[in-house]
Amino acid sequence: MTTSAQSAPGLPLDMIIFGGMGDLAVRKLLPALYMAHLHGNLPPGTRIVSTGRQEFDRAAYLAFVEEKSRPFIADANFADEAWRGFLQLLEFVRVDVQQDDLAALAAASRAGAERVFYLATAPSLFTTICDKLAAAGLVDRHARVVLEKPLGRDLASAVEINEAVGRHFAESQIYRIDHYLGKETVQNLMVLRFGNSILEPLWRAPNISSVQITVAEEVGVGSRAGFYDSAGAMRDMVQNHLLQLLCIVAMEPPTSLAPDAVRDEKLKVLRSLRRFNLATIARDTVRGQYTRGVSGNQEVQGYLEEPNVPAGSATETFVALRAFIDTWRWSKVPFYLRTGKRMGRRSSKIVIEFANPPFSLFPEYQHGGAANRLVIELQPEEAIKLQLMAKEPGSGMHMQQVALNLDLQSAFSQRRAEAYERLLIDVVRGRLTHFMRRDELEAAWEWADPIIDGWSTLAEQPRPYAAGTWGPPESFALLARDGASWVE
Missing domain, CATH: 3.40.50.720 (NAD(P)-binding Rossmann-like Domain)
Known part of the structure; x- marks a missing residue:
């Protein structure tokens, strides 16, 4: 070992x-x-x-x-x-x-x-x-x-x-190094999951109906166009950042916090991810590319108008997909992943949608989506919100969704180091837990490669979406088929 x-x-x-x-x-x-x-x-x-x-x-x-x-x-x-x-x-x-x-x-x-x-x-x-x-x-x-x-x-x-x-x-x-693994809230996921007896028994199917992971950027490609056009959102974000977040959400309890104990469990998740074929690529993935729009109250140019982007480029600046992990814990639970540039605002979050009760005592209440959800905000602010149903004041049993908020900025007096600072200190001190092992990296590519190759075979152009929006309409339809919607 x-x-x-x-x-x-x-x-x-x-x-x-x-x-x-x-x-x-x-x-x-x-x-x-x-x-x-x-x-x-x-x-x-x-x-x-x-x-x-x-x-x-x-x-x-x-x-x-x-x-x-x-x-x-x-x-x-x-x-x-x-x-x-x-x-x-x-x-x-x-x-x-x-x-x-x-x-x-x-x-x-x-x-x-x-x-x-x-x-x-x-x-x-x-x-x-x-x-x-x-x-x-x-x-x-x-x-x-x-x-x-x-x-x-x-x-x-x-x-x-x-x-x-x-x-x-x-x-x-x-x-x-993956700087997302240096974020305080990402590291706090381990404690949230395995240090709280109230959550761990529920952290599985059928108690959880779906998981959303969003990493949205407000900026465009900027000075990175030369690199970005050869990579695209799948290689730049999904294969690393989003898969690492998925692993921490989905992993089994490690035997200890030793680096290899943690990374062994993450590797099991990557190897359990269901592989895509051409049919599921066409059905369960969406590629997008931003066009001219309004971002930050300013009109901004589209991807094809950015300096150093080749004319007619088919590189995706947005990816949404529906993935499954073939294990007992996560059987039939969809994981919705989404990332893109020039989206509505900068926002990274993990949303755990808990299943609705099997029978409702309040049939007059027609809520959309899950009544209970755990929202883990990674940026721009770091916070954890547990959304529950509560009775509205007054006569009758009218309900609305309320949130129990853990504001990590105000809950602790200690200074919160930025991701790179925390990871660099780990390197200096010889701590490997929050860094990828070779077999992890290669397992992530084994899952991602067929998707990238499938897009090439299908030869579909990325779907357009206006800068300042939340991606192409097809990404909303991807969830709507399951009766779900993106949590903005």
Whole structure:
């Protein structure tokens, strides 16, 4: 059994970021590392070394960080002294990983340091980087490597990446990051499910009638059009983010919180997902592509009008589908997954629809959908709401739906770390629980590949939906066939 590679006490840390000048590094990684530094969660002697092709000396690099990363730190979290101390941790090494060996990086790396390599680059460079790290003598038993998604574009390429990285790093040294697994509410799902006796007995068919998982984005593709058009919503969001959320909702209780115990149960879910064929792809999946519309009170262009999007592109910016998990716990329970860009608003949520009572004492009450549902809000706010039926004040037995709200922001006084900060601290401390294992990744691709291939075979164009709406009408019809509707 693979176990976590625990941080070696007393060793200084070199956090080395490949792609250190890129959007992910400056907008997410460096601000997250600053927050970890601010709150004392980086070990003594930490250095953060960014690499890039730019001809920067250290002063030019620090000026770049000041300009590009500082705006992504909230004013409430900014402290001059802490920021100055954080800048002292930063170094820059010029490296073109496609052309150069890593001698300059090896010279800059400290002997005996515990090294974390964060590969914030295109996945096509992962093999080259790992080969060159090994050739430069930078990989030892304490080293760790963090791999950003997307890990491949299909099963074959994912296997190739895994094998290439695995030649130099043991599985316990590989951290496949999915930032959704760093969200407080996502991690709280484990406690919600397995720490509350009131819920666990109900968490199954026939008590649950359906599950909805929505990850809606208000933004368009922006500067990512070059990447996005080659990926689409299925590869960019469903195969990773949404499937990971589904696994946590559907998994059986693990034997412990040890990394492999948790990931074993997630793997069982992925292997139990019912495979699609051409008939079910046509019936139970919807692809969409946003057109010109109104978003955030402004008129915005459609996907085909975005810069760097090829004319006539058939790439989907929206996916909705109905999936089933063939286990006793989830027999005949539909899981509705939905994600898209330029939707009505930014919203990520999980909705557990509980079945209605088998016999109603209140036949005059005609409610739509489930009377009881658990709504787990992931963003923009994090909250858990249990919706119940209650009697309206006055004579008679008229009912309406009310919510018991757990506002996680106000329920706890402790600071809530952002997802990347929490996951980076896990990497530093050698905690693998919230990272994908190789067999998980490959099982997810085994399920997703037939859907992507089926869309190609069917050769259907994505359904249009206006920017600022909730997707094409066909996605609503997908649920209406089951007498259900999306919870907005």
